[in-house]
Amino acid sequence: MRNVAIIGVGITKFGELWDKQLRDLFIDASLEAIKDAKVDLKDIQAIYIGNMSAGEWVEQEHIGPLMADYLGVRGIPSYRVESACASSGIAFKLAYEAVATGLYDLVLVGGVEKMTDVSTEESTHHLASAADREYEAFFGVTFPSLYALMARRHMYEYGTTREQLALVAVKNHRNGSLNPKAHFRNVINIDTVLNSPIVADPLRLFDCSPISDGASAIVIASEDIARKYSDTPIYIIGSGFATDTIALHDRSDITFLWATAEAAKKAYKMADIEPNDIDVAEVHDCFTIAEIMAYEALGFAERGEGGKLIEEGVTELDGKIPVNPSGGLKAKGHPVGATGTAQIVELTLQLRGEAGKRQVQGAEIGLAHNMGGSGSSAVVHILSRVRR
Amino acid sequence: MSSPRSPRIWQLKDIRYRLLGVECNKCNKRFLGKRLVCPSCGSRDLKIVELSRTGKIYSYTVVHTPPRGRENYGPYIIAIIELDDGARATGEVVDVDPSEVEIGMKVEMVFRRIGEEDRAGIIYYGYKFRPIL
Numbered sequence: 001m002r003n004v005a006i007i008g009v010g011i012t013k014f015g016e017l018w019d020k021q022l023r024d025l026f027i028d029a030s031l032e033a034i035k036d037a038k039v040d041l042k043d044i045q046a047i048y049i050g051n052m053s054a055g056e057w058v059e060q061e062h063i064g065p066l067m068a069d070y071l072g073v074r075g076i077p078s079y080r081v082e083s084a085c086a087s088s089g090i091a092f093k094l095a096y097e098a099v100a101t102g103l104y105d106l107v108l109v110g111g112v113e114k115m116t117d118v119s120t121e122e123s124t125h126h127l128a129s130a131a132d133r134e135y136e137a138f139f140g141v142t143f144p145s146l147y148a149l150m151a152r153r154h155m156y157e158y159g160t161t162r163e164q165l166a167l168v169a170v171k172n173h174r175n176g177s178l179n180p181k182a183h184f185r186n187v188i189n190i191d192t193v194l195n196s197p198i199v200a201d202p203l204r205l206f207d208c209s210p211i212s213d214g215a216s217a218i219v220i221a222s223e224d225i226a227r228k229y230s231d232t233p234i235y236i237i238g239s240g241f242a243t244d245t246i247a248l249h250d251r252s253d254i255t256f257l258w259a260t261a262e263a264a265k266k267a268y269k270m271a272d273i274e275p276n277d278i279d280v281a282e283v284h285d286c287f288t289i290a291e292i293m294a295y296e297a298l299g300f301a302e303r304g305e306g307g308k309l310i311e312e313g314v315t316e317l318d319g320k321i322p323v324n325p326s327g328g329l330k331a332k333g334h335p336v337g338a339t340g341t342a343q344i345v346e347l348t349l350q351l352r353g354e355a356g357k358r359q360v361q362g363a364e365i366g367l368a369h370n371m372g373g374s375g376s377s378a379v380v381h382i383l384s385r386v387r388r
Numbered sequence: 389m390s391s392p393r394s395p396r397i398w399q400l401k402d403i404r405y406r407l408l409g410v411e412c413n414k415c416n417k418r419f420l421g422k423r424l425v426c427p428s429c430g431s432r433d434l435k436i437v438e439l440s441r442t443g444k445i446y447s448y449t450v451v452h453t454p455p456r457g458r459e460n461y462g463p464y465i466i467a468i469i470e471l472d473d474g475a476r477a478t479g480e481v482v483d484v485d486p487s488e489v490e491i492g493m494k495v496e497m498v499f500r501r502i503g504e505e506d507r508a509g510i511i512y513y514g515y516k517f518r519p520i521l
């Protein structure tokens with residue numbers, strides 16, 4: 001395996017983008033990434049696209065060739081990768097592996113989702129296909145309800161409080177207010193969360209990431225090529241992917257994100273670092289409880305202590321391990337297929353020192369955590385400003 | 389939008405009508421639904437069993453934002469039930485006020501109408517749970 005680095009990133013505004021089609025979003029993000037990388041379209045040897053369900057949301061499948069066509073690079077391989085909300089995190093892993101093993105030297109990888117053309121009920125139905133359709137969704141399970149089941153049990157076993165959950169949303173909105181690409185840029189307080197409508201008790205509207213449109217894209221290359229194009233290549237030093245049961249009820253302990261812990265273990269081992277070494281992280285806060293559980297699974301906190309970590313301010317922008325400087329899924333937005341590579345776009349900006357008002361000072365090592373469904377798939381990447 | 393649910397309902401009727409699952413002859417664990425391989429130990433020596441019809445609430449939530457097809461239901465309770473034989477199932481808890489539900493509450497399986505196919509009007513049924521009085 002050879003060293004691989006990120007040399008270009010692009011991301012659209014996230015939000016309800018009425019005037020943009022699925023293809024517009026992906027092409028916008030891709031052209032931005034290609035420009036940032038200072039490469040030509042003809043330098044791209046393959047495309048990897050994370051997308052959960054364009055067929056359901058906009059009745060368009062076969063988006064591999066579609067995007068290659070609209071990028072003007074038809075002929076090259078263009079793969080579409082699906083793993084629910086982890087689609088582009090896993091597309092990134094495949095792209096990385098293809099370059100690391102020498103299959104390609106320079107590839108474009110990204111993700112896209114166009115979710116707001118349909119009603120919330122329709123989107124809720126489509127999102128539930130990331131759960132077990134026959135043994136969960138059939139009976140009325142929705143995505144928020146799965147995380148509500150985890151939250152209730154986490155509160156029951158560890159005494160995690162409603163206020164601690166709210167603090168995650170407050171932090172991520174504060175960070176999102178500093179991110180021009182974020183879906184929500186309003187600063188909120190604990191009462192905003194506690195007074196918002198119930199979605200799936202104990203989770204309220206402000207515990208949930210929004211339904212968004214958006215795309216993100218990244219150009220990666222083998223080290224020798226990366227150094228030719230970029231003065232600030234960001235190296236991929238750790239990569240791990242693990243799976244868990246599709247139905248939440250088949251797990252012995254629903255308070256712990258086991259697949260996330262397994263993916264993290266692999267990534268830390270490959271990078272030869274410990275959780276302590278992480279300077280900045282983008283984690284999968286699809287719901288506030290998910291960020292708290294991610295702290296525990298990623299080794300930032302002991303089991304059951306995630307609530308205390310947010311309370312102590314450790315994960316604030318100026319804390320010891322800033323988490324979700326972009327605003328996270330909660331404030332930046334969650335166009336599901338675009339989220340994984342959007343996290344890596346943010347980390348790249350952070351490690352280059354180009355994150356503007358939300359810059360984590362001196363960040364050298366970043367971690368991205370992206371998961372699908374109720375944590376049935378989880379992928380962790382570790383990036384470094386310094387070559388290893 | 390219609391979905392091809394009818395064939396799937398037919399395929400799964402035994403499980404949904406009778407709460408069927410599998411028991412592993414090697415590790416003795418039980419799981420909801422048909423499987424050919426034990427998810428716990430990997431054994432392929434499984435038998436189909438009718439799972440316990442009683443159990444207790446392991447975790448629960450009250451859903452206020454419903455999916456397509458349940459827009460007019462009003463809030464409903466979804467719970468993971470730990471059945472007496474150790475298997476777990478997810479389902480609706482009925483015949484109880486949400487404010488009275490708690491972790492550990494004893495429940496039993498009941499057979500109820502789950503919903504209706506959009507236009508064809510096929511009504512489909514399955515298990516739900518209610519408190520044991």
Ligand SMILES: [Zn+2]
Pocket residue numbers: 412413414415416417426427428429430431
């Ligand atoms: Zn077994």
